[in-house]
Amino acid sequence: MCGITGYIGPRPAIEIALDTLKRLEYRGYDSAGVAFWSGDHLEVMKRAGKIQHLTELLNGVEAHGLAVSHTRWATHGIPNDPNAHPHTDENGTVAVVHNGIIENYLELRHELGARGHRFSSETDTEVLAHLIEEQLPLCESPEEAVRRALQGVRGSYAIAVMFTEHPDRVVVARHDSPLVIGLGEGENFIASDIPALLPYTRRVILLENGDLGIITRDSVRLMRLDGSPIERPPVEITWSAEAAEKGGHEHFMIKEILEQPEAVRDTLRGRLKPNGGIAFPELKLELEDWQKFRRILIVACGTAYHAGLIGKFVLERWLRRPVEVYYSSEFRYGDPILQPNTLALFISQSGETADTLAALRLCREAGYTTMGIVNVVGSSIARECDHVLYTQAGPEISVASTKAYSTQIAVLSLLGLYLSSVNGTLPMHTYTEGVKSLMQMPSLIARSLETEPQVRQIAEALYQTPLAFYLGRGVDAYVAMEGALKIKEIAYVPTQEPPAGEMKHGPLALIEPGVIAVFVSTQERTREKLLGNLKEVKARQGTVFLVTTEDDDLLPQEADYTVRIPRLPMEELSPLVSIPVLQLFAYHVARLRGCEIDQPRNLAKSVTVE
Ligand code: F6R
Secondary structure (H helix, E strand, O other): OOEEEEEEOOOOHHHHHHHHHHOOHHHOOOEEEEEEEOOOOEEEEEEEOOHHHHHHHOOOOOOOOEEEEEEEOOOOOOOOOOOOOOEEOOOOOEEEEEEEEEOOHHHHHHHHHHOOOOOOOOOOOHHHHHHHHHHHHHOOOHHHHHHHHHOOOOEEEEEEEEEOOOOOOEEEEEEEOOOEEEEOOOOEEEEOOHHHHOOOOOEEEEOOOOEEEEEOOOOEEEEEOOOOEEOOOOEEOOOOHHHHHOOOOOOHHHHHHHOHHHHHHHHHOOOEOOOOOEOOOOOOOOHHHHHOOOEEEEEEOHHHHHHHHHHHHHHHHHHOOOEEEEEHHHHHHOOOOOOOOEEEEEEEOOOOOHHHHHHHHHHHHOOOEEEEEEOOOOOHHHHHOOEEEEOOOOOOOOOOOOHHHHHHHHHHHHHHHHHHHHOOOOOHHHHHHHHHHHHHHHHHHHHHHOOHHHHHHHHHHHOOOOOEEEEOOOHHHHHHHHHHHHHHHHHOOOEEOOOHHHHHHOHHHHOOOOOEEEEEEOOHHHHHHHHHHHHHHHHOOOEEEEEEEOOOOOHHHOOOEEEEEOOOOOHHHOHHHHHHHHHHHHHHHHHHOOOOOOOOOOOOOOOOOO
16 A cells, blocks of 8 residues: 655654655555655655665755655556656646545546646556646645645545645645644654654644645644635554554454455445446457457466355356356366357456466467456566456455455456446346445445454354354355355364355264354345254254344344344345455454464465465
């Protein structure tokens, strides 16, 4: 996730810029840059790669009282020097750093281009510099120019802006991306996250959506984007630096679990239109290209493979075309049957998984259309695919994947709805239902996450189990597989995860007192069948933990513990609301078992070996 810092005051501004940026390194980044006041003009220096590269570039350079700095986590445009922030207009009148995604940047870029603006990067951010510069001569103050420029902008942003003509101030604004102002004596700071500021100040103002701030050495003035003045009282931060990096949480994993509503919102942003239309502005595929695919292949590993299974479920249901899902390692050596008119999807958080990359190369040789669903911009899989749809989960630091999985499902669901609409395979009302559910998804996921206190209590009762079954039918069976992987990898609990209907064909022999069975039930049509499976477990003195929808009054009667989640009109999308409960359960079990949650034994975040 991008990181912003800034300083205005008497101390060496570049030193502070570099130090505060380093304190945001844990957020992940691929390039870094700084804009500063050189004494008579605004200067920008930036570099792809580590902050160390920027430090070398800045060796001996002095800033006078003012700097804004940035670490970039690429979302639009590969990680290179021109795409690094800060961005300026052609004349270097304003410099902007930005965290977030400008949804309508292509439209804005086009309009600015028609008015004669020339761009030097592929980023969405650069349009902001040009928009502000256009407004400057028309406005009484630079803050007014920022305010007006933002009126035509859709999307999420935290921005900090510097001006050649006004070296006494930094203007900041936020909408859906965090930004804090740190208060000092005769100096002030800005940062996208509190840990950057802790060595300098613990008094901070937390900006809210729609806030704009004008920061000078001695003052902080706030207004709303409509121009009305506002006050936000400062708060005193008492967290340790380590806790602050994790947003006050004990582990990155729980932070990332709780970030899912936002991650899914960012992934849908710009693709799901307010009028219900779906678009992938980043893809260069015509309608006929989409219509020609007769078969879909999904290739991935681990959690990404589990997202692929959900993809198969939704795509087959909505598109009525065969979808095959392969483990990357099996695809390579499995002598796959290669057929024409196949769309091959490669799902990967890191974009560097060796087996998935090798499978991709095989498909390219076979002449397939290849499409990556990838989180890390500019990664190998993203670069080598014909097309790429980025999930916008932000950096995932915990080894166990959580928010990447939800965003992969969000992309697959969008793709499913889109493909079925262009092929006319879904009745209009079903399509509309799907779009409506996706629009509400961030708040529905947030409701699921509210079960945390209850899930923690259940974990306290069950954490010593020697064996956990994870059971469901249909799409719930796939979610159960992901729930099982989570508890296996971070809490080292052995698991069994057959589809529930398979229990009596063998696995049931393992049920005995002490064994737990986690049931996932979100589908009305399999509920009675699942009741039978639940009773099979109970009859052998297993313990049942049920995750079901809020309207279910059948299964809870048989369960030892029940957690209720929202009922979705479109059941195919239910994994997005059921998985948070299983992630939370795995997390709390691991915590109670004293495990190294963010770095489980024997595992690595990016598996670049076969
Ligand atoms: C599990 C987990 C792994 C990854 C797998 C693929 O929590 O993180 O199973 O999902 O190694 O990695 P990517 O998605 O980077 O290709």
